[in-house]
Amino acid sequence: MDNPTPKTNISIGRRIINVSYFLEKLYEISNHGPLDCGLTCIEKVSEKLHGLSSIFTFLCKMCNRKFVIGNDDDNCLPINTCVVAGIISIGCGHSQLQELSSAMNLPMMSQKTYQTNHKLLSQNWQQLAQQSMEQAAEEEKKMAIVDGRVTKNGTPVIDVVADGVYGKRSYKKNYSALSGAAAIIGRKTGKILYLGVRNKYCYHCDRAEKKKIAVAEHFCSKNYSGPSTGMESEIIVEGFKQSLAIHGLIYGRLISDGDSSTYSKILQARPYKDITVEKVECRNHLLRNFCNKMQALQTETKYLKSHRKLLTTSRIMSIRSCIRKAIKKNKNDPFPEEQYLFDDILQAHHHAFGNHHECKSYFCDEIGNLEKNDIPKDFELGSLWQRICIMIQSIAGQARSLLHDVYSNVVERYHSIIAKYVGGKRVNYSLKNSYQTRCVASAVSYNEENALSKLYKKMTNKSPGGKLKMWEESKYKQKILSMRYTKKKRRLVFNKKQSDKDYGQSCQKPDMPVDLLDKMKNDFIKSLDKTDEERAMIERKTILQSANGEWLEMRRSLLTASNFGRVIKRRVNTPCANLVKDILYRKNIDHVESIAHGQQNEKKRSL
Incomplete structure (x- = not known):
């Protein structure tokens, strides 16, 4: 018969221990007491578990003396705090930690223990982030003084x-995130100066409301009640208003994309008494949106298929390349002029479609060469070409921003770190305070090279050393190598079909300057000037009228008789925005009385 297994109060499974500390304690009790009792006299009595932390109790069978040994040194950061910090840093939560622990046969941490350590880490990360942003502000301040x-x-x-970021993916159509964050980053240092988080939901408050009971005392994470698309603008405007009080700085120029009404609200708020904030559009966003719109024309069935086939992806990228070269050339001129860049951009589509008559030498090798132009003559008289010209004029209208040649990649990089901390936006961390904690932790990780070491040192007043230091040094070396040897990344282009007044292409924006408006009006009027031959060709191509897509598109650019009365009778003090939108963007014009009458009686007239 086999000997029975001796009973013990220690639970089964694996444990995480500090090897050097544990062996040192075992060595201390290996020879103890007057009888020189050794380890062979020691038996395990019990184990007290608290998350991944263990306290073992041993009893000597010779002298009946008890010994208590923990699995980690008390002078180190507790193992539970370290685990929660690590699990947050890789974008996981309590449920993922339980699954990992069970797979490794380790003790499971309770929800209460996890939340206790989460709260402690949140407070320390918040303090670290504040210190880091203050240091970044001092660096920006010194650089501004040096530059005068x-x-x-x-x-x-x-x-x-x-720029702003949201707690869930919108897929360019569903902007209903419960949480959102926005950061203001100094251009010189590339470090975060201000971070704000908005949350529309609180788990404790919502549960109490549903059960119709009093809300227990808790930290309420809900601090916003408006539309999700308005989170970004509210945070950034708040950051501008507090810049003087917090950092003693004036944010004189804002570099951002154009998909939010942030700048319009900053102008309304007037954060600085005698200074108007200047807006510079991100070059990458302008060119990306331009290419997206151009590619959308390839599938617009209202244009002739033969014409759409000429608008190839290579020609779109050729236009983009010309614009980039024009930006580089004009930016590097001793005295860069906005008008020169404006004129150069207006030639980009002519170059892409084979007309090199007015090309410039820095982006074209075939100046004046018209022999290779295989574009049909009727293409330049069609509605698709007119639409392309309007889009080129629109991007040329951003010449002032393009001349600065700046982009918002630094804030996009911060967004990528947030995406890592929130599990790729696949997990809902907006129920309590977790989303805000992860955004703050991301800010520390963004501003500091050794974020976890900084956290460890703040909580223990000593450097962590060991594997953490080795990992952070290895990560820093990889970063240096990746900056030295860059790889070209593929870019995916998406089409945005919905609009929103707070976010997207149709958001509220300040009116364009008067001189730019005059230039664009003159260019538009010139595009309407046609020769007799061109007029005759347009007449033949649009003979089907409402059944012809080109006729509908041509009609948008003209003030027809059916709309003339509405325009001429409009009062001076009546806003014209809705009238202009109705004329330009209404797809179905069957509502026009004269057109409806003609369609109903056309067959009778032909008989």
């Missing part, structure tokens, strides 16, 4: 990059 960018009162003026 100060007001009469001696207040430094800096450029900032700002």
Whole structure:
């Protein structure tokens, strides 16, 4: 018969221990007491578990002496805190930690223990982030003073990059995230100066409301009640308003994309008494949106198929390349002029479609060559070509921003770190305070090279050392190598079909400058000037009228008799925005009385 297994109060499974500390304690009890009792006299009595932390109790069978040994040194950061910090840093939560622990046969941490350590880490990460942003502001301040960018009162003026991020993926159509964040980053240092988080939901409050009971005392994470698309603009405007009080800085120029009404709201808020904030559009967003719109024309069935086939992806990228070269050339001129860049961009589509008559030498090798132009003559008289010209004029209208040649990649990089901390936006961390904690932790990780070491040192007042230091040094070396040897990345282009007043292409924006409006009006009027031969060709091509897509498109650019009365009778003090939108963007014009009458009686007239 086999000997029975001795009973013990220690639970089964594996444990995480500090090897050097545990062996040192075993060595201390290996020879103890007057009888020189050794380890062979020691038996396990019990184990007290608290998450992944264990306290073992041993009893000597010779001298009946008890010994208590933990699995980690008390002078180190507790193992439970370290595990929660690590699990947050890789974008996981309590349920993922339980699954990992069970797979490794380790003790499972309770929800209460997890939340206790989560709260402790949240407070320390918040303090670290605040210190980091203050240091970044001091660096920006010194650089602004060196560059001489100060007001009469001696207040430094800096450029900032700002953008927002949301707690769930919208797929360009569903902007209903419960949480959102926005960061303001200094252009010179590339570090975060201000971070704000908005949350529309609180688990405790919602549960109490549903059960109709009193809300227990808790930290309420809900601090916003408006539309999700308005989170970004509210946070950034708040950051501009607090810049003087927090950092003693003026954010004189905002570099951002154009898909939010942020700038319009900053102008309304007037955060600085005698300074108007200047807006510079991100070059990458302008060109990406332009290419998206051009590619959308390839599938617009209202244009002739033969014409759409001429608008190839290679020609779109050729236009983009010409614009990039024009930006580079004009930016590097001793005295860069916005008008020169505006004129150069207007030639980009002619170059892409084989007309090199007015090309410039820095982006074209075939100046004046018209022999290779295989584009049909009727293409330039069609509605698709007119639409392309309008889009080129629109991107040329951003010449002032393009001349700066700046982009918002720094804030997009911060968004990628947030995406990592929130599990790729696949897990809902908006129920309590977790989303805000992860955004703050991301800010520390973004501003500091050794974020976890900084956290460890703040909580224990000593450097962590060991594997953490080795990993952070290895990560820093990989970063340096990736910056030295860059790889070209593939870019996916998406089409946006919905609009929103707070976010997207149709968001609220300030009116364009008067001189730019005059230039674009003149260019538009010139595009309407046609020769007798061109008029005759247009007449033949649009003979089917409402059944012809080109006729509908041509009609948008003209003030026809059916709309003339509405325009001429409009009062001076009546806004014209809705009238213009109705004329330009209404797809179905069967509502026009004269057209409806003609369609109903056309067959009778032909008989």
